[in-house]
Amino acid sequence: MTWDVALILSVDGLANGAVYLLAGLGLVLIFSVTRVVFVPFGDVAAFAALSLAAFETGRTPPTIGLVLTLAILAVLAELWGLARRRDYARMPRAVVLWGLLPALPCLAAWAVAGRAMPAVVNIVVSIALVVPITPLIARIALQPIADASVLVLLIASLALHFLLSGLGLLFFGPEGSRTNPLASGALTLGNGFSISAQTLLMIASAIVLSGLFYLMFERTLTGKALRATAVNRVGARLVGIRPARTASLAYGGASLLAGLIGVLIAPVTTMYYDSGFIIGLKAFVAAIIGGLTSYPLTAVGALAVGLVESFASFWSGALKDVMVFGLLIPVLLLRSFLVTRVDEDEEEIDQ
Amino acid sequence: MKKLIRYAAVAACAAALTTGALAADLKVGLSVSLSGPNSSLGIPYAKGMQAALAYKPEINGHKIQLIVLDDASDPTTAGRNARKLVEEDKVDVLMGTSGVPAAIAMAQVGREAKTPMIGLTPIALDAKENPWVFTVAQPTQLMVDAVVERMKRNGVKTVGYIGFADAWGDLVYDAMMKAAPAAGIKVVSNERYARSDQSVTGQVLKIVALHPDAVMTGGAGTPGALPFLALAERGYKGGIYGQHGLINPDFLRVAGASAQGALMPTGPVIVAEQLPDSYPTKKIALDFRAVFQRVNGAPSTDAFSAYSFDGWLVFADAASRALAKAEPGTPEFRVALRDAIASTREVVGTHGVYNFKPGDLYGVDQRARVIVKVDNGKWKLAP
Numbered sequence: 110m111t112w113d114v115a116l117i118l119s120v121d122g123l124a125n126g127a128v129y130l131l132a133g134l135g136l137v138l139i140f141s142v143t144r145v146v147f148v149p150f151g152d153v154a155a156f157a158a159l160s161l162a163a164f165e166t167g168r169t170p171p172t173i174g175l176v177l178t179l180a181i182l183a184v185l186a187e188l189w190g191l192a193r194r195r196d197y198a199r200m201p202r203a204v205v206l207w208g209l210l211p212a213l214p215c216l217a218a219w220a221v222a223g224r225a226m227p228a229v230v231n232i233v234v235s236i237a238l239v240v241p242i243t244p245l246i247a248r249i250a251l252q253p254i255a256d257a258s259v260l261v262l263l264i265a266s267l268a269l270h271f272l273l274s275g276l277g278l279l280f281f282g283p284e285g286s287r288t289n290p291l292a293s294g295a296l297t298l299g300n301g302f303s304i305s306a307q308t309l310l311m312i313a314s315a316i317v318l319s320g321l322f323y324l325m326f327e328r329t330l331t332g333k334a335l336r337a338t339a340v341n342r343v344g345a346r347l348v349g350i351r352p353a354r355t356a357s358l359a360y361g362g363a364s365l366l367a368g369l370i371g372v373l374i375a376p377v378t379t380m381y382y383d384s385g386f387i388i389g390l391k392a393f394v395a396a397i398i399g400g401l402t403s404y405p406l407t408a409v410g411a412l413a414v415g416l417v418e419s420f421a422s423f424w425s426g427a428l429k430d431v432m433v434f435g436l437l438i439p440v441l442l443l444r445s446f447l448v449t450r451v452d453e454d455e456e457e458i459d460q
Numbered sequence: 461m462k463k464l465i466r467y468a469a470v471a472a473c474a475a476a477l478t479t480g481a482l483a484a485d486l487k488v489g490l491s492v493s494l495s496g497p498n499s500s501l502g503i504p505y506a507k508g509m510q511a512a513l514a515y516k517p518e519i520n521g522h523k524i525q526l527i528v529l530d531d532a533s534d535p536t537t538a539g540r541n542a543r544k545l546v547e548e549d550k551v552d553v554l555m556g557t558s559g560v561p562a563a564i565a566m567a568q569v570g571r572e573a574k575t576p577m578i579g580l581t582p583i584a585l586d587a588k589e590n591p592w593v594f595t596v597a598q599p600t601q602l603m604v605d606a607v608v609e610r611m612k613r614n615g616v617k618t619v620g621y622i623g624f625a626d627a628w629g630d631l632v633y634d635a636m637m638k639a640a641p642a643a644g645i646k647v648v649s650n651e652r653y654a655r656s657d658q659s660v661t662g663q664v665l666k667i668v669a670l671h672p673d674a675v676m677t678g679g680a681g682t683p684g685a686l687p688f689l690a691l692a693e694r695g696y697k698g699g700i701y702g703q704h705g706l707i708n709p710d711f712l713r714v715a716g717a718s719a720q721g722a723l724m725p726t727g728p729v730i731v732a733e734q735l736p737d738s739y740p741t742k743k744i745a746l747d748f749r750a751v752f753q754r755v756n757g758a759p760s761t762d763a764f765s766a767y768s769f770d771g772w773l774v775f776a777d778a779a780s781r782a783l784a785k786a787e788p789g790t791p792e793f794r795v796a797l798r799d800a801i802a803s804t805r806e807v808v809g810t811h812g813v814y815n816f817k818p819g820d821l822y823g824v825d826q827r828a829r830v831i832v833k834v835d836n837g838k839w840k841l842a843p
Contacts, residue, residue, distance in 0.1 A: 284710040377657040422662030
């Protein structure tokens with residue numbers, strides 16, 4: 110291996126790592142606030158990418174129908190809950206929040222579809238279209254069992270992944286798509302070595318977004334409420350933070366990250382209806398390195414996963430994924446020695 | 461009252477005799493993947509079969525009845541479908557399917573039930589032990605041989621290989637290793653990637669570092685476009701070759717400009733209108749296009765529907781000879797049909813000219829392949 114090969118592989122690895130970093134942040138965000146390992150995260154990213162591809166080929170993305178159906182189900186679930194508590198006064202608010210708000214991006218998408226719009230409009234609409242998906246399916250399927258054990262939540266979220274990827278196949282078909290690059294051109298660094306603008310964009314977005322994440326958690330009240338829920342759900346409730354509301358916020362934030370990932374990687378990799386799963390799985394490795402709680406460690410883990418993947422594909426393409434997932438074994442061994450175990454099941458008995 | 465019963469019995473016998481005297485229907489059982497991940501191939505197969513039914517709906521006065529079942533891209537379901545077709549519908553011939561493992565599952569049912577099977581994909585089975593199985597698809601070796609011949613003509617001395625890390629990647633690599641040394645071409649790498657991989661930069665860097673004259677890819681469908689995109693990104697200037705797994709409109713859409721100038725083999729039906737008039741399969745290929753357009757209301761853009769059509773032509777030719785020996789729906793007819801398929805001589809299809817013989821699954825020769833070049837997102841004949 111020569112230096113320039115190592116350099117190219119490093120840049121490729123960093124670009125992949127940037128994607129895993131964003132996905133890892135989303136997974137840690139959801140897990141720390143709700144204790145759900147959110148497996149369908151990658152599917153949402155794939156939906157964003159495939160919706161963007163649909164806009165570019167002048168088709169109406171079937172994601173619109175999905176979001177509207179989910180919104181109707183969520184409104185029904187909300188109204189049913191309110192009716193049982195005879196809390197009729199809050200019904201209009203529920204309809205607006207769960208029904209009309211998610212319908213807005215659908216309306217925008219419907220208006221944009223089939224027209225030659227600037228790329229930026231398509232991208233923004235694609236991201237906006239997938240943002241409601243996660244909070245809505247969480248409201249329908251996960252909130253009613255929010256106090257169940259981590260294992261039950263994991264199984265429910267796995268079932269949601271199979272549902273979403275099945276719908277993806279139905280909506281977008283088995284063949285993959287690529288979208289037009291967001292940024293063209295390349296940065297040349299002498300000796301024929303260059304970094305494409307798209308790669309730079311991916312790395313830059315990861316840096317900017319993780320910076321924003323840090324600021325939000327450290328400086329805003331919402332961020333502090335999220336952190337409080339993550340530390341102790343019961344304690345947070347005692348000081349007036351509503352776990353259901355913070356959960357929706359976490360899901361929404363993660364969904365936004367998934368949408369960004371989708372549009373960032375769609376130009377450089379071919380996205381299939383089931384591509385999201387592998388991205389989610391590798392981000393999960395990164396999140397495990399961060400112990401599913403630490404954002405900085407997750408970031409380090411994501412970069413490690415990206416680099417290992419890139420170099421492994423050079424040494425042995427067929428064993429690449431084996432090496433990436435093999436990373437888990439030493440990390441888990443190390444963690445079980447170093448970290449004093451907190452009994453998570455204790456929390457459930459209290460509730 | 462007794463008289464009435466007797467009359468009724470006589471009438472029933474007479475009715476049975478007259479229907480017996482009428483020509484019995486020929487039954488074709490088709491199992492394809494209309495749903496599931498293989499449906500992008502299975503749906504064209506089914507459409508091609510409908511076109512074939514419209515093209516030749518009867519043989520020697522016997523109507524052909526087509527029974528279509530969906531195997532949901534699953535070999536187990538395909539095997540169950542085959543059993544249902546054989547036992548309940550009593551079909552005379554089995555046809556299918558869009559996946560190689562599923563086709564093998566069907567073929568095994570055909571062998572047990574002594575029903576001939578015309579496969580529409582390559583079937584990896586030992587022909588000696590499976591005398592009931594035939595396939596209209598081209599063997600991989602025949603197609604890869606054509607690529608190697610073309611490489612030799614273009615003066616290629618060293619070639620790098622990158623393909624799927626699965627059975628398809630192995631098949632193409634093995635065929636390559638058989639043909640290339642004989643043509644004086646050295647295969648310098650054997651890089652693999654998974655269908656679901658996001659990037660093949662690592663593998664491609666390794667190939668580019670070896671400076672081969674050309675690169676051969678062993679992929680299929682849209683994931684097969686990945687090496688083309690990565691090679692273009694690294695500015696690789698040598699020739700890129702593919703195989704018939706890439707002949708798919710979605711491949712062209714995803715690979716875009718990166719596949720420009722790539723050479724790959726295919727059945728001649730893909731470029732029928734560009735073939736010289738003297739080419740044996742040109743006329744039937746154009747007929748197929750016309751009937752496909754009429755039946756399905758859209759032009760055919762793939763090679764798969766044409767395999768269905770060819771399977772039907774081979775069956776129709778064999779059935780017309782077998783009908784002289786036995787009545788459809790009987791075990792004797794199935795044996796006669798098997799022997800008739802095994803003695804098929806010069807049946808002209810859209811993909812090639814078929815000559816089957818016992819002990820051989822495949823029936824095509826060099827006329828079943830042409831080399832095409834990707835030219836601005838279209839296949840162009842490269843004679």
